[in-house]
Each structure stands twice: as structure tokens, then as C-alpha cells.
Amino acid sequence: MKKLSDWQSAFDQWFRLNWDHEDKAHDLAHLQRVWASARKIMQDTDADPLVVLTACYFHDVVNLPKNHPERHLASGYAARETLRVLAADFPDFPQSLYAAVSHAVEAHSFSAGIPARSLEAKIVQDADRLESLGAIGLARVFYTSGALGRPLFDSQDPFARERPLDDTRWALDHFQTKLLGLPATMHTEAGKALAEYHASFLVEYMARLSDELFPDQQPGGEIRREFMDRLKPS
Numbered sequence: 001m002k003k004l005s006d007w008q009s010a011f012d013q014w015f016r017l018n019w020d021h022e023d024k025a026h027d028l029a030h031l032q033r034v035w036a037s038a039r040k041i042m043q044d045t046d047a048d049p050l051v052v053l054t055a056c057y058f059h060d061v062v063n064l065p066k067n068h069p070e071r072h073l074a075s076g077y078a079a080r081e082t083l084r085v086l087a088a089d090f091p092d093f094p095q096s097l098y099a100a101v102s103h104a105v106e107a108h109s110f111s112a113g114i115p116a117r118s119l120e121a122k123i124v125q126d127a128d129r130l131e132s133l134g135a136i137g138l139a140r141v142f143y144t145s146g147a148l149g150r151p152l153f154d155s156q157d158p159f160a161r162e163r164p165l166d167d168t169r170w171a172l173d174h175f176q177t178k179l180l181g182l183p184a185t186m187h188t189e190a191g192k193a194l195a196e197y198h199a200s201f202l203v204e205y206m207a208r209l210s211d212e213l214f215p216d217q218q219p220g221g222e223i224r225r226e227f228m229d230r231l232k233p234s
Contacts, residue, residue: 002092004049008035011057014089019061026060030131034059038127041190051097051120055104058082059128075109116187126191129182134198137179138205145171158213159206159223172209175202183231196231203227 002010015028035056042052062077079102086093086101104121107114108128116122131137142152153172157163160173167174179202183195206227207220 004053007050007053008057010090011054014085015057026063031057031060033136034124034127034131037130037194038123040194041126041188042123043190045119045123045188047119047123048097048100050094051100051104052123054082054086054093054097054101055108055120055124056127058085058101059105059108059124061085061105075106075114079103079106122187123191126186126188126195129185130191130194130198132179132182133195134201137198138202141174141179142171145174153209155213158209172206175206180227180230199231200228203231 012028012032015031019028035053038052038056042049058081059075059078062074062081082105083098083102086098100118100120103118104116104124107116107121108125116125131140145152150169150171152170154160154163154170158170158172160166160176165173165177167177180199183192183199186192186195203224207223210223211218211220
């Protein structure tokens with residue numbers, strides 16, 4: 001019987017040989033980081049580690065651009081492709097785990113809005129959402145926005161004080177429309193604690209940015225207070 005580390009090595013090798021696409025925010029390194037976060041989250045739980053590992057690696061095996069009209073369907077496509085690959089290229093993978101892996105893959109997506117029913121799905125969803133926060137999340141959001149040709153922020157009103165938020169137009173708006181709300185969506189206590197910690201980094205970035213954009217006003221303290229308050233449990 002394969003050890004978990006053997007399965008991880010096999011998945012690493014499969015992705016290196018079979019998976020190549022342009023979106024470097026969703027590359028093999030992303031899959032490996034999601035698995036690393038999932039391992040932290042699932043410590044001292046009864047989660048099936050092979051289900052979590054497999055779903056972490058295959059959750060983006062089909063990944064559509066954020067502006068694709070079928071983006072919300074991508075995780076369903078990924079779930080089906082995962083089972084096809086397991087059957088074709090990993091015949092020794094336990095078929096009894098297919099349903100659990102498929103659900104964890106399909107439920108990971110924010111845009112799909114599919115409730116995570118199993119502990120494994122909750123762990124994978126939490127681990128994937130951590131990638132949108134902290135220093136890595138900061139790099140990924142601006143990488144993705146650059147790839148889509150979106151400006152970093154509205155230099156006249158970067159924090160949308162007097163205009164509607166629009167993260168299809170301004171990258172920084174995505175902090176308020178989605179990223180800073182992620183801690184409240186986490187299922188596990190460990191995931192929530194990590195999300196709050198990493199979200200505070202994004203708030204600090206916003207504060208520093210505001211001070212640099214408006215040096216005469218120095219509004220960073222106000223930004224910190226406002227958005228850190230939003231991260232506090234209600």
C-alpha cells in the first residue's frame with residue numbers, strides 16, 4: 001500500500017508531465033502550497049488525508065480565467081476530470097474515495113457557491129482560500145489583474161469612498177469585494193485563525209498604500225482602524 005508521501009510524489013510527477021497552462025497564479029507551486037496549508041488545518045482531525053491530498057492537487061486541474069463566462073462551472077469540470085485521471089493514470093487509487101475526492105474538488109470554488117458537506121471538503125476549501133490572503137494573496141491578486149489588463153487602483157478614489165466598488169475594473173477593489181470577507185467564510189478554527197492573520201497583512205498594505213498616495217493627509221491610521229474592525233468576529 002502506498003504511503004501518503006508516495007501519492008504526493010506521484011501527483012507531483014503527473015502534474016509536471018501533463019499539466020501546463022498560462023496562469024501562473026494556479027500552477028503546481030499553488031497546488032503544493034494548498035496542500036501544505038491543508039496539512040496544518042487538518043492536524044488533530046479525523047479527516048482522510050488521502051482525500052485531502054488528492055483534492056488539493058486536483059482542485060484546479062481544470063481552471064478557467066476569472067473573466068470566463070463559465071468560471072463558476074470550472075470546479076465541476078475539475079471534479080469530473082479528476083476522476084477520469086485517477087481511473088486512467090492511477091488505477092491503484094481506491095475507488096471507494098472517488099466520491100469524497102470529487103465533492104472536495106467541486107466544493108472548493110468560491111464562485112461555484114457549492115456548500116462543503118464533508119470535513120475534507122471544508123479543509124480543502126479553507127486551504128485554497130488562504131492562498132488569496134497574506135503576502136501570497138497580494139502577489140496573486142495583482143498578477144491576475146495584470147494578466148487581465150486591469151489597473152491596480154483608481155488613483156482618484158482608491159478605496160471607493162465616492163464610487164461603487166468594481167473589481168472587474170480595479171484590482172484593489174477586490175480586497176473589499178471578496179478578500180477581506182474570506183475569514184468569515186472559513187469552516188475550521190485553524191483556517192479561520194490563519195485567515196484573520198493573513199487578512200490583517202492586506203489591511204496593513206492598504207494603510208501603507210493610502211499613506212503613500214496621500215502623504216499630506218496620512219490616512220493610514222484611519223484605514224487600519226476601519227478595516228481591522230471588519231475582521232473582528234461579530
